[in-house]
Amino acid sequence: MLNFQFSIFNFQFSILAKRGCMGLLATLALAVGLGGIGQAYDEVEVPDGGTITGQVKYVGPAQTLAPLKVTKDPDLCGKEAPSETLLISANGEVRYAVVFLEGISQGKKIDRTKETWLTQEKCHFGPHVFTMVKGTDLSVKNADPFLHNANMAVNGIQMFNFGQPKKDQVIIKRVRKTGLVEVTCDSHPHMEGHFMVFDHPYHAVTGPEGTFTLDQIPPGKYTVKLWHESWKVKGQDEDGRPIYEQSVVLNQEIEVPTKGMVRVNFELK
């Protein structure tokens, strides 16, 4: 049977929470969960692999978070931006949660041809949440006619910070670290995005219906993890934008059968 386990990371790092994001250093510990530290991933044939599929649902009264105040470039970006921190469908399905296998050391081949894009358009990072594989390229585009800077911190430590002043300029960076990356723009403090970098291919972001699928998994026992940036407001920054609690991380222990399928659902509450 499925074994539900709540473990909201709550580390004793004394750090001020990032604008509307989680405490950065807490993600250091999460990095271990991503299988990124001291462990290599071997790509092998997986002829008898199984599949994990499931859905993430929100339990409790539906809610829509207040829009974020925009303080610069209102002509193009408006005065408010809708919050993407908690997106729930009418049926309670949660978008933008990351589901991944913890610490998997061998499995299917990594598709290195897949392109990963992050676009800054109308002062918005899109997509709001995505995943990618270490050693592949991230293409960052500025579709706006003014300066953005994509300031990225992996596990709380700045990884890249580049200015992107020209419209339609694309900057391509090879990502060489694993972990949770927070993306901000110092020119537009309301902008934020998140992505996770893995050294294996077993990760997915939930779509509008809250669903995800991980396939071609070598049979065996695994820990499936869910990450969500958290929507629980614990304060406000000086411009009145919400500051959220640390990320929500959930675990489930499962067994993937040979050529079979296992269903894993998560509940956020």
Place this chain on the structure above:
Amino acid sequence: MFEKRKAQGMALILISALLLIGWGGLDWAASEMGGWPEGSINPLHHPSQEAVQELIQRTGLKEINLDRARELLVERYREEGQVLYQLNCRPCHGVGGKGDGPMSQAFRPGPVDLTAPETLARIKEPTVFERLAGGAMGASTGVSPSDAVLHVWEKELGKEGIWKVLLALEELAHPGASKEGQGGEGKVPATREARAAGKDVYAKRCRFCHGPEGKGDGPVADYLNPRPRDFTRGLFKFRTTGSGELPTDEDLFQTISQGVSGTSMPAWKGLLTERERWEVIQYLKSFALAFSDPDSDPYQAVVPMSHPIPSTPDSLAKGKEIFQMMECWQCHGKGGKGNGANAATLKDEWEFPILPANLTKGWQYKGGHNAQEIYLRFTTGLNGTPMPSYADSLTVEERWHLVNYVTSLIRPERGEERVLRPKRVEGSLPLDPNDPRWQQAPALNIPLGGQAFVRPRWQNPSVDQVEMRALDNGQEIGFRLEWDDRFKDVLPAEGEGKEDGLLDGTYARPLASKGKKPKALHDAVALQFPVMVGRGKERPPFFRGDPRRPVNLWIWRADRQEDLQRGLSIEEVNQAGPDSPLSPQPPASQSVRGKGVWEDGTWKVVLLRSHKTGESDLDVQFEPGGTIPLALNVWDGSNGEAGLMMSISSWAEIKLGIRD
């Protein structure tokens, strides 16, 4: 006439000579060698039986013998003395006592170099104690006592605190304590021995600011803005490596050796041997995990360096265009004064507020301002800050054009000139600060530092220089004061950072130490003159005078100019010492006129008054041919400055023309 001029010239030479002597000229030098601690009268060398017993009780060291316990106690006093020194004395005298603290540039004469052979090494211990306890104001000979800055510390530290500081300074009283110039054998390999040696250097020199575990949380950290670096995240601003990469050992060596301009990080070149600097690098790299990760090898990430392009008009024009296109002004402002639209909201990676550099002040370029250094900043970005890399947006050649343009924004370094000479003009004096006649008067740049005399002392002043010009039409004298200020602050709120226990130390802590932006108050400036000037009149202590020698202040306040309902925008007041109340003059005596304008990160304020007021008991009188001391106080509201938290200057002088 000739006689008079000659006499004035002589007086000037004499004054200049006295200024040159500086504090070193104070009557400190004793006839015999100090030589303490041998023969030291410091009572803390001989702790009482009770104190030793108490230590044994407190620490539970029952087995310890009394002599050892006594030694431990003295060590403990010395440690406390070191912290007291770093908290209270370092802002002027510097981390290592060389008289090179972050505020040392502001005052004339500058703070004494405690490591020089003619200071602590030659002065008897009781004399040093007296000076610290009672201050150097009113010292008997040497420079004019009014120019000495050392203040009365007994009130703050008590006798015991002062003895603790002296215990900590004993090393400096030994001739030859300075290690300048030693070493030079080059980089030290990363051995266990090097790390251990580096750890000792760190414990002796670095931990007071950077903390025992490298977290940037030493006892001094909360008093500094910007804060000392937290080494644990491996984020370093000044590198030859790409954005987000670690620094090379050579990068760290460069930063440690030359210090970080405009901050409390001193140049360690004269304080640590070359070998010690390399050793401490091996130790501080142990604070961040990344340094032991072979994937993060900084030497793989070094950016290529090329040759500068000559700064021709063509290159400058291209650089200017690039400055526009790259939108450098979004943070640094159109004129480069660090006042762009983003300036108010920027935060560093620790979520502390951070301000974009004022590119016109070369002495505030944290990573240095030679062409290569500026080139590296665009290329690599400043890790841990919002300053991004433009390596993907600019070609190498474009970056060099931008270097040339940015360099052209740098104004001349602050000079030593201390005399303001008004330009004689005909007709009424211009009230408008932008009137072109002001530009025809010679400029005097007056350096300022934090107010370090009475609580709340302040070591994070925003305004470090004011440019003054003066015009004189024979009846009236006019001054124009111009200084850089990123934000126009016109809120009336009074407040001296009184929240959150920021004032419980001898110095006030900046609100930034709590990750908060100070509430914007209002900007203001005060011109200060002695009430009485003239032959035989000793000038007052430069910070607000004393009961015997009161001062006359002309205070201009931005909030009141914005809304005259709030009171006089320019007010003449008197004060007789910083501890005494400010006494505004009666309405009938208010005769200074003026106006301030703020444009693109610059305040310009004009103050005009007739030479004579008929109230020589309250007002300075401008006699033709006279030399009149003048000092400044400046407040930057958005830096949390109000009341006694402000920038101050020591005395400069106005040399008035002789009536024709």
